[in-house]
Amino acid sequence: MIRCLPKVTLVSVAFQCFFISPLFAHRMWILPSSTVLSGNEAWVTFDAAVSNTLFVFEHRPLRLDGLAIVGPGGKRLAPQNAHTGQFRSSFDLRLETAGTYRISLVSSNVTASWKENGEAKRWRGAPEQMASNVPNQAQDLQVWRMSSRVETYVTLGKPTRDALAPAGSGLEILPETHPNDLAAGEEAAFVLLIDGRPAAGVELNVVEGGGRHIQRPFEQKHQSGVDGRVRVTFPSAGFYWLQAVAGGGVSGQNGVRATCVLVVEVLPQ
Amino acid sequence: MKARWAAVAAAGLLQPGSFPKWQVLVEIPRIEVAEYHRPYIALWLEKPEGAFVANLAIWYDMRQKKGQGEDGAAWLKDLRAWWRRIGRELSMPVDGVSGPTRAPGRHTITVTPGALPPGDYVLVAEASRELGGREVLRAPLRWDGRRVDGGRAQGKMELGIVEISSEKEK
Numbered sequence: 001m002i003r004c005l006p007k008v009t010l011v012s013v014a015f016q017c018f019f020i021s022p023l024f025a026h027r028m029w030i031l032p033s034s035t036v037l038s039g040n041e042a043w044v045t046f047d048a049a050v051s052n053t054l055f056v057f058e059h060r061p062l063r064l065d066g067l068a069i070v071g072p073g074g075k076r077l078a079p080q081n082a083h084t085g086q087f088r089s090s091f092d093l094r095l096e097t098a099g100t101y102r103i104s105l106v107s108s109n110v111t112a113s114w115k116e117n118g119e120a121k122r123w124r125g126a127p128e129q130m131a132s133n134v135p136n137q138a139q140d141l142q143v144w145r146m147s148s149r150v151e152t153y154v155t156l157g158k159p160t161r162d163a164l165a166p167a168g169s170g171l172e173i174l175p176e177t178h179p180n181d182l183a184a185g186e187e188a189a190f191v192l193l194i195d196g197r198p199a200a201g202v203e204l205n206v207v208e209g210g211g212r213h214i215q216r217p218f219e220q221k222h223q224s225g226v227d228g229r230v231r232v233t234f235p236s237a238g239f240y241w242l243q244a245v246a247g248g249g250v251s252g253q254n255g256v257r258a259t260c261v262l263v264v265e266v267l268p269q
Numbered sequence: 270m271k272a273r274w275a276a277v278a279a280a281g282l283l284q285p286g287s288f289p290k291w292q293v294l295v296e297i298p299r300i301e302v303a304e305y306h307r308p309y310i311a312l313w314l315e316k317p318e319g320a321f322v323a324n325l326a327i328w329y330d331m332r333q334k335k336g337q338g339e340d341g342a343a344w345l346k347d348l349r350a351w352w353r354r355i356g357r358e359l360s361m362p363v364d365g366v367s368g369p370t371r372a373p374g375r376h377t378i379t380v381t382p383g384a385l386p387p388g389d390y391v392l393v394a395e396a397s398r399e400l401g402g403r404e405v406l407r408a409p410l411r412w413d414g415r416r417v418d419g420g421r422a423q424g425k426m427e428l429g430i431v432e433i434s435s436e437k438e439k
Contacts, residue, residue: 038345038352038356038357181353267349267353268403
């Protein structure tokens with residue numbers, strides 16, 4: 001999220017960006033080198049970036065602070081060879097156990113503005129640091145809370161579901177159909193959750209990768225039902241970018257904005 | 270139950286004599302390319318509606334070495350249809366079903382359908398070749414418990430003829 005902005009210090013510009021979503025065109029993503037693997041063990045490498053064209057490194061790297069990897073059995077794993085360059089971050093993951101791995105970049109921050117002796121003050125930082133940086137009873141206090149979650153899944157051998165449990169915070173695109181069992185022309189179901197509860201009426205954007213070399217990548221918008229469920233039929237094989245944004249607000253008022261991105265690979269039949 | 274049938278059938282372990290046998294012909298085309306690798310091939314049986322019935326053969330690089338790309342099982346997922354249908358559920362190698370890759374030419378394996386109930390089935394053959402393509406053939410067949418009817422398909426790229434024929438045990 002932070003990386004989408006021209007400069008983090010330009011807070012007033014940032015405010016406008018957050019709440020005028022159509023202009024917020026840059027896309028965050030994590031792209032795995034493989035999603036379906038066989039054998040006794042395997043390596044997968046991941047690229048994490050922010051760009052307009054999917055999945056091309058052309059703008060900014062996605063910072064790896066907040067990288068969380070959960071493997072089969074709910075085991076937490078550490079990446080290897082992590083690196084952040086000019087256009088992309090990358091890291092490797094060794095899969096030693098059969099099953100499904102969830103790779104998430106999670107971040108949240110708070111931006112506050114208030115008046116102190118007639119002077120405009122602003123602060124931006126982690127939610128848990130707000131109390132020590134922003135006066136509780138400040139004049140004209142306005143608070144914007146933002147959270148983002150950028151995810152992908154990979155599976156060695158037989159897919160498992162324990163890594164698919166809801167994280168329970170922020171906005172999530174939780175796969176109902178296993179995310180490493182998607183095939184061209186088949187329907188897949190996802191459930192949108194806010195803080196672990198079904199998020200109704202939230203839009204899910206589905207965009208096909210490969211935009212640099214194809215005229216019009218497949219793009220579709222879906223609205224989640226009352227149960228938070230969305231059904232997507234992927235027309236052809238490839239990597240797809242799924243994004244949902246919830247919350248909102250108007251510049252100059254308190255607001256919440258939660259973003260979730262899920263990258264999935266759809267395989268040929 | 271099904272898996273046991275598969276192992277038994279593919280290995281041809283049932284006593285010959287009273288049981289009919291299937292001959293499964295698989296043709297691997299000779300492909301003139303600078304760097305040729307033998308294809309991975311999976312042969313299995315499905316019900317017409319797609320339910321898995323049994324593996325008949327899985328030919329792949331069975332060498333097990335340490336390191337990415339060295340373990341031949343790392344490329345089993347490239348038999349995509351088979352991997353999704355049943356491969357990822359299995360612990361490889363499977364006795365009586367797994368075997369090493371085979372050279373271009375015609376290969377015949379013998380399957381003893383044994384207790385396979387009469388009915389309609391589909392013989393599925395999938396081939397995937399390193400630096401090459403992937404092809405899936407489906408050959409519907411009817412099994413009356415004695416003879417097999419149908420079960421023939423002709424590939425275009427990675428597979429030639431694939432055909433099941435039945436013969437009464439002499």
